[in-house]
Amino acid sequence: GYLNKRGEVNKAFQRRWFVLTGNLLFYYDKRFDSEPIGVIVLEGYMVEMLESSGRYVFELVFPGVSSRTYILAADSQEEMESWMKALTCASYDFMKSAIIELQNQLDNM
Known part of the structure; x- marks a missing residue:
């Protein structure tokens, strides 16, 4: 979905189309662009x-x-909370922990 991303050099917010795939957050200039203009490894x-x-x-x-901070803005409280929740769960370590926990639960059944 759309988020506004603040630039690292130009501090103005730019509207970008974001796609979260696994632990990669791609962003595009426009929704139907074929090539991303950037990717953030989460x-x-x-x-x-x-x-x-x-x-x-x-x-x-x-x-x-080499710290980097990406500042993003959503259009509503709901959208912000949804993005924050999805991004919190997107790292490889989080997914690995979830799979281990599910496997433990399955083993205990």
């Missing part, structure tokens, strides 16, 4: 809500030496 990150005036803003924070 590993070793945190999803955090930002207090902002009248916007539904959250960030993807990649701590470390």
Whole structure:
């Protein structure tokens, strides 16, 4: 779906089409573009809500030496919460933990 992404150099928000596939977050200039203009690998990150005036803003924070923070804004509270939930569950480590937990439950049945 659409999110507004704040640029790293140009601090203005740009409307982009985002597609979450596994632990990869692709973003496109327009919805039906065939090639993404960027991709964010969702590993070793945190999803955090930002207090902002009248916007539904959250960030993807990649701590470390070469840290990078992506600031994104949704059009509504519902959309922001939905994106934050999906992004929180998108890392390989999270999916691996979920599979292990499901396997343990299956073994205990």
